[in-house]
Each structure stands twice: as C-alpha cells, then as structure tokens.
C-alpha cells in the first residue's frame with residue numbers, strides 16, 4: 001500500500017476551557033541517584049563548574065527549558081535519608097550507604113547547595129521527607145530547619161550553617177512510593193495513611209502555608225492500586241492537598257504502535273485517580289477537592305539490563321542512563337499532551353528525572369547535550385502557558401494493547417494576555433501524514449508564527465555527544481491560516497508545535 005494523506009480535525013471554542021495551566025505541570029526531579037547530582041548538576045573541578053561547583057552548561061540547558069519546580073532529594077533515596085547529614089561543614093558530613101540504589105552517598109552536595117542551585121535555575125523546591133526509616137519527629141525538625149526564621153534549635157542551626165533567611169519551602173512530599181515492597185520502610189495503606197496524616201499535621205503546625213503531597217500508588221499496575229488511594233486519603237484527607245501518581249513506560253516488546261498508545265493508559269490512570277479522590281470527597285461530605293501531582297513520569301527501560309551489572313557501593317555510578325530515541329520523544333510529547341488535557345486536576349507533574357538519570361539532559365567531562373525527549377518537554381514549558389481549551393480531536397484510531405488509540409493526540413492552549421494560541425499535536429501513524437484542519441474563526445487577526453516539527457525516519461534514532469542534533473526540531477512550511485481555517489500537514493510519526501499570535 002502506498003503512502004496516503006489521512007485527515008483529522010480539531011474542534012475548539014475559545015470560551016469552552018478546561019483550566020488555566022498551573023506552570024508546575026512542567027516540573028522535574030533531581031534524586032541523589034547515579035550521576036544526577038554528582039557529575040550532573042554538581043562537578044567541582046570541571047571546566048564547566050562555577051565557583052560553587054555547579055555546572056554552568058547544565059544550568060543553561062535547564063534555563064532553556066524553564067523548569068518551575070524540582071522535586072528533591074528522592075525518590076527511593078529519601079526513604080533512608082538523614083537530612084542532617086547533608087548540612088554543616090562539608091568535611092564533617094558523613095559518607096553513608098544508600099541501600100535503595102546500593103551506592104555511597106558522600107553528602108558533599110546537600111540541602112544548602114540544592115537551595116543555592118534552585119536560584120541559578122530559577123526554580124522552586126518540592127522537598128520530600130523520609131517516611132520510610134524515619135517519621136514525624138524528623139519531618140518536624142526538617143521543616144523547622146527550612147522555614148522557621150530563627151530563635152529555635154534547628155532554625156538557628158540553619159543560620160549557623162550560612163542561611164540567614166529561611167528557605168521557605170512551600171511544597172512537600174510526604175514520603176515516596178510507600179506502597180512499593182522495594183521501598184525502605186514500606187507500609188500498608190493504613191499504616192502509611194496514618195503516618196502521612198500525622199506528619200502533614202505537625203508540619204502544618206510549624207508552617208500553615210505549606211502544601212502536602214501524599215503518596216498514591218507507585219504505578220497503576222500495583223496490586224493495591226485503587227484501594228491504596230482510597231485508604232490513604234481516608235486517613236489523611238485533612239492534610240493532603242495533592243495525591244501523587246507515578247508512571248514509566250517502556251517498549252520492551254519492540255512494538256512502536258503499542259508503545260505510543262501508552263498515553264491512553266496514562267489518561268485512564270489519571271481519570272481513575274480523579275474518581276477515587278472525588279469518591280472519598282463524597283464519602284466525607286467534604287468541600288475540599290484533592291488535586292493530582294504526577295510527580296514521576298517518563299519512559300524508562302533502556303538501561304534496565306546494564307544496571308544489573310553495575311558495581312555496588314560506589315559514588316555516582318552510570319545508573320539509569322537511558323539513551324532516548326525518537327519514538328521515546330513522541331511518547332513523551334503525547335504524555336505531556338495528556339497531562340495538559342487534565343490540567344483541571346493535574347496541577348503538578350515532574351518529568352523524572354532532569355540530568356543523566358532517565359533525563360532530557362546528559363553530561364560528560366567534555367560537555368552537555370540534549371536527548372530527544374528534551375524537545376517536547378522544553379517546547380511545552382515554553383509555549384504551553386495560559387488556558388487549556390477543551391480540545392475535541394476527530395481522528396481515526398488504531399487497535400492497541402490499551403484498546404483504541406487515536407492516531408492524532410492534540411491539545412490547544414490560548415494565552416489571552418499575550419494573544420497567542422498554541423497547538424501541540426503528535427501524529428502516531430508510522431507511515432502516513434495527516435492533514436489537520438481547525439476552525440479558528442474566533443481568532444481573527446491571528447497569524448501563524450511557526451510550525452515546529454520533530455520527525456525522524458528512524459524511530460530508533462538517538463542524540464549522542466558526538467551527534468547531538470541528530471533528532472532536533474525543524475520548521476515546517478505547510479501551515480496556512482485562511483478564511484478562519486487553519487490547515488496543516490502533520491508528518492507521519494511527528495511531534496508538532498503550531499503557534500499563532502495576533503502581533
């Protein structure tokens with residue numbers, strides 16, 4: 001069969017909206033794991049390091065993305081972490097084993113270094129407390145250290161350690177993946193729900209303005225998925241502001257069509273968690289709405305086999321260093337669209353992670369470069385600001401392991417203030433281009449600014465240090481806005497950003 005141009009249509013109304021975008025949906029994650037911190041964001045002695053050992057080349061790439069929030073310091077790591085080890089004079093900080101990743105943590109980079117780094121990359125912290133091996137006493141001490149201005153044991157310790165002003169960290173994760181048997185201090189839903197309730201309560205006694213994220217399931221495939229969420233919320237409803245979701249996908253069967261359909265699964269996952277939150281709300285006769293924090297999402301599988309061979313109890317091994325290919329970028333784009341289509345409930349999301357460890361940015365001693373997934377993430381953060389329109393896509397579908405999967409995934413965002421309109425669209429058809437039309441008569445006077453296309457003939461194409469621009473966006477020339485109708489061609493297997501503006 002020859003290649004044909006298929007057709008799809010988008011329907012939007014500028015007054016029928018889903019929600020304003022909470023910019024924290026473009027968050028990311030730095031864990032003390034592999035080379036995320038050491039050799040990633042921090043490498044004293046490197047020719048790229050500033051006076052504090054922070055890598056300037058990495059800062060530049062992160063600033064290009066514009067990451068509004070970064071979750072820290074884990075992940076599985078946090079469930080055995082003693083935050084006190086990571087403050088005070090560096091030479092006195094202990095080296096500890098990290099049982100989660102079976103490495104040695106030197107604590108050379110700690111809380112103050114992280115807070116200093118957040119300023120360089122213009123982001124805000126999303127701090128996790130250890131509810132695995134520790135509990136509410138340490139959670140209380142940590143928030144006292146971070147947020148109390150002074151005059152108490154831990155706040156004065158912070159001042160003595162060089163930070164006169166409080167860190168004022170306002171977003172807190174109550175532990176990490178506590179439903180997972182791999183988690184240090186793994187708990188039942190009842191045990192965790194009670195602990196989260198008490199930790200959140202004491203933390204809010206110390207600072208009433210913080211927001212707390214309670215752990216949902218580690219993935220929707222967990223045997224306790226559903227009952228875990230309901231039980232945890234039942235116990236911790238009053239202190240919980242967001243419930244977390246985590247999900248990673250892989251293409252282990254080398255079936256690209258099924259792999260790209262994983263956004264359907266993500267969509268179902270979000271809908272299910274929203275339903276559970278609303279069920280508990282109804283049972284509690286509460287007026288409070290629990291929103292979602294999708295604080296770990298990405299593709300992760302390429303490095304699984306090589307990670308099994310890594311030496312144990314060393315510092316900063318090459319762990320979880322997935323080299324992302326072009327099809328991964330298509331799925332990441334499609335997942336980003338899925339998050340935006342749920343912007344009414346998903347207020348925070350963290351692409352996991354940010355540097356070297358399952359990350360859009362990679363480093364070596366000689367430079368830093370962009371993986372394929374950098375582009376959809378960066379472009380969404382840069383151009384996906386404003387209000388998400390209820391985007392109805394009329395598209396053919398294909399059969400997948402998750403049922404019918406649309407060939408075209410899309411979302412439209414209007415920015416009233418800037419008089420801009422952005423369409424993000426993925427064409428998942430591996431052979432055929434699509435002609436996409438959209439009635440935009442309500443956007444009279446707007447003009448096409450650009451049509452950026454990420455496409456490669458080879459879905460397995462990657463970016464490497466030697467060939468960093470192998471997969472990179474190019475400008476399309478097939479987009480017209482005439483007589484109120486936008487017409488464009490979405491090339492087969494492509495991520496597209498179509499931008500219009502009035503001026």
Ligand code: AHR
Nearest residue numbers: 031075076077176177352
């Ligand atoms: O992001 C890598 C790991 O994935 C995190 O440490 C953990 O929370 C999840 O299982």
